[in-house]
Amino acid sequence: MKKNFISGLVTGLGGALLIFAIVITVYAQVNGKVLDDSNKGTQIENQVTEVTEQPYDKIVEKLTYLEKIIDNSYLEKVDETAYADGIYKGFMNSLGDPYSCYYTKDEYSQLVESSSGIYCGIGATVTQNIKTGIITIVKPFETGPAYKAGLLTGDIIYKVADEEVTGIDLATVVSNMKGKEGTKVKLTIIREGENDPIEYNIVRQKIEVPTIEYKMLEDKIGYIIITAFDEVTTSQFKNAVDKLEKAGMKGLVIDLRDNGGGLLKSVVQMLDRLLPKGLIVYTEDKYGKRVEENAINDDLLKVPMSVLINGNSASASEIFAGAVQDYKIGTLVGTTSFGKGIVQKVLPLSDGTAIKLTISKYFTPKGRNIHGIGITPDIEVELADELKQKVVITVEEDNQLQEAIKVVKEKIK
Numbered sequence: 108m109k110k111n112f113i114s115g116l117v118t119g120l121g122g123a124l125l126i127f128a129i130v131i132t133v134y135a136q137v138n139g140k141v142l143d144d145s146n147k148g149t150q151i152e153n154q155v156t157e158v159t160e161q162p163y164d165k166i167v168e169k170l171t172y173l174e175k176i177i178d179n180s181y182l183e184k185v186d187e188t189a190y191a192d193g194i195y196k197g198f199m200n201s202l203g204d205p206y207s208c209y210y211t212k213d214e215y216s217q218l219v220e221s222s223s224g225i226y227c228g229i230g231a232t233v234t235q236n237i238k239t240g241i242i243t244i245v246k247p248f249e250t251g252p253a254y255k256a257g258l259l260t261g262d263i264i265y266k267v268a269d270e271e272v273t274g275i276d277l278a279t280v281v282s283n284m285k286g287k288e289g290t291k292v293k294l295t296i297i298r299e300g301e302n303d304p305i306e307y308n309i310v311r312q313k314i315e316v317p318t319i320e321y322k323m324l325e326d327k328i329g330y331i332i333i334t335a336f337d338e339v340t341t342s343q344f345k346n347a348v349d350k351l352e353k354a355g356m357k358g359l360v361i362d363l364r365d366n367g368g369g370l371l372k373s374v375v376q377m378l379d380r381l382l383p384k385g386l387i388v389y390t391e392d393k394y395g396k397r398v399e400e401n402a403i404n405d406d407l408l409k410v411p412m413s414v415l416i417n418g419n420s421a422s423a424s425e426i427f428a429g430a431v432q433d434y435k436i437g438t439l440v441g442t443t444s445f446g447k448g449i450v451q452k453v454l455p456l457s458d459g460t461a462i463k464l465t466i467s468k469y470f471t472p473k474g475r476n477i478h479g480i481g482i483t484p485d486i487e488v489e490l491a492d493e494l495k496q497k498v499v500i501t502v503e504e505d506n507q508l509q510e511a512i513k514v515v516k517e518k519i520k
Contacts, residue, residue, distance in 0.1 A: 170194075195460075204465050205237050206451050208276045212459040217282040228285040229253040229292065230314045232334065233264065233277070234367055234419050240274030244296075245365045245419055246334075247498055248314065254498060256309045258296065261496050265304055266295035278463070286311050299496075319343035321351060324502065326519075328512055329356040329410075333377075336369030336423040341376045348380060348408060358411040358515035360508065361427075364441060368422025371400070371450070378430050379404040381412070385434075388426050390450055390467040398467075411518030412437035413511040416484055421445035428482050429471035439484035440511040448478030486510060 177185060192211055199209040210218060217226070230251015235242045244262040247254035264272055264280070272280045284292055288311055296305045318340040320332040329351035333340065351359070371388075378387050382402040389399040414437050416428050425444050431437045450467045470476050488510045494500050502508060 199462060205276075206449065207464050208278070208462070210278070210453075210461045210463065214279055214282045215453075215455065215459065215461040217285050218278055218453070218461075226285055226316075227288045227311050227313050228281075229256075229258075229294070229309045229311065231258060232365060232367065233281065234365075234421075235277040242272055242277060242280055245367070248316075249499060251314055252309050252312050256307050258294075258307065258309075259298065259496050260498055261299060263297040264294060265297045266293075268293050269295070288313050319347055321347035323351060323354055323356065324360075324512065326516060327355050327357040328515055329359040330362070330502075330508075331359065332362040333366055333424075333427075335366060336371075336373040336377075338370065338373065340369070341373050344377045345380065352408070356410060358519050359408070360413050360415065360511045360515060361437075362415045362508070362511075363420045363424040363428060364415050364417040364507070365419040366421075366424040367419060367445075368424055368447070371423060371426070374423040374426050375400045378402060378427060380406065381408055381436060382430060382434055383407065383436075386472045387430050388469055388471065390469045392467040411515045413514045414439050415507055415511050416441045416444045416482065417490070417507075418442055418445055418481075420482075422447045425477055425482055426469060426471075429475060429477065432482065432485070433472040433475075438486060438511075438514045439482065440486045440488060440514060441484050441507050442487060442489060443483050444477070444481040446477055446479050446481035448476045448480075486514065 174190070192209075195209045199207055229247075231247040231253040232245040233242055234245050242264045244253070244258055244260060244264065246260055247258045266272060267280060267283050270283075272283075284294070286292060290311050291308045292311060294307045294309060296307060298305060316335060316337060316339075318333065318335045318337050320334075322330055324330050329348075331344070331347050331351075333344065375387055379402045384402050384404075387400045387402050389397055391397050412431070414428055414431050416424065416439055420428065420441075421444065425447065428439055428444060432439050448469055449465050450469050451463050452466045453461055453463045455461045468476050468478065488507045491504075491506050494504065494506075
């Protein structure tokens with residue numbers, strides 16, 4: 108029975124590879140939903156790519172042999188679906204691209220849920236070092252269970268539910284931390300200054316991601332914190348700008364620190380409120396096809412502005428910062444950004460699963476691709492050492508924010 112399962116699976120996979128270009132085109136055009144920092148305008152060309160015939164019979168033979176060894180010797184029982192998911196994930200992993208991966212039905216469902224800005228989980232933003240695969244807590248939300256349990260900025264997530272997660276796709280790890288409201292998830296944390304890992308059993312709760320926070324500071328300086336670029340962020344940003352304008356805002360500080368990115372369409376719509384008419388960002392795919400996103404809005408915000416960035420400001424955040432810097436409509440303050448200048452697109456498949464695939468590079472209005480380099484701020488300021496593990500930092504003690512405020516005040520004068 109199992110031999111038939113593996114043979115059928117790999118034979119089917121072999122056939123799928125032969126029509127891969129056509130299948131991806133159909134899904135992209137019919138079912139495609141842009142997530143992460145995907146390019147909404149890119150369509151994969153509807154063409155048949157010549158595929159060299161592969162020795163699928165040898166692949167089937169080897170997999171069947173491996174399965175027989177597992178069946179005879181492996182201590183635990185293996186679900187047949189685990190074989191299939193493993194093959195699909197391995198197929199995507201063979202690209203050697205840390206941003207391209209395969210999502211099971213559950214993983215894809217939770218990915219879509221996350222992009223809406225509402226989900227059930229621990230309530231924290233996380234990042235992954237692409238070179239080491241280490242996953243780190245960027246910031247627990249003040250109202251979330253992770254913060255209440257005692258997780259800190261800079262904590263390394265070592266295990267989720269007793270499974271080591273270093274090197275595992277970040278979206279997969281995040282989906283494993285999510286679950287039904289009221290259920291528990293066990294996290295094992297490595298913390299600087301502690302000799303042994305720390306275990307937390309965190310009760311999941313409904314999280315409404317605070318993608319926008321805003322307030323008016325002294326001297327009529329508006330302050331907007333953008334934590335992610337989700338579907339809800341565009342309207343939240345517009346509301347924040349409108350209310351600050353009505354309150355007599357004379358200058359604006361936009362905080363993109365620790366913002367790992369999100370939806371391209373969201374950052375484009377937000378920049379349309381800040382930039383003069385013209386190019387916001389453009390992408391180029393493997394065929395050299397260029398797709399442009401342009402500012403078209405007449406209702407332009409005209410106040411002195413500074414933008415805060417740091418090493419966790421990535422992807423859509425870098426599109427935002429790069430456009431501001433290229434047009435010289437504001438001053439970038441902080442430290443060099445992450446350096447992610449490539450675009451992924453999530454392509455849903457007909458069985459409810461999906462793949463995420465790197466499809467293009469993006470460029471700032473002046474033609475800069477910052478992948479692996481990042482964006483250097485106009486004024487470099489390191490966050491004070493004593494603040495780096497703090498979750499809640501006041502306006503008064505935040506030395507980077509104070510520098511950004513100073514820049515805006517000088518422009519108002």
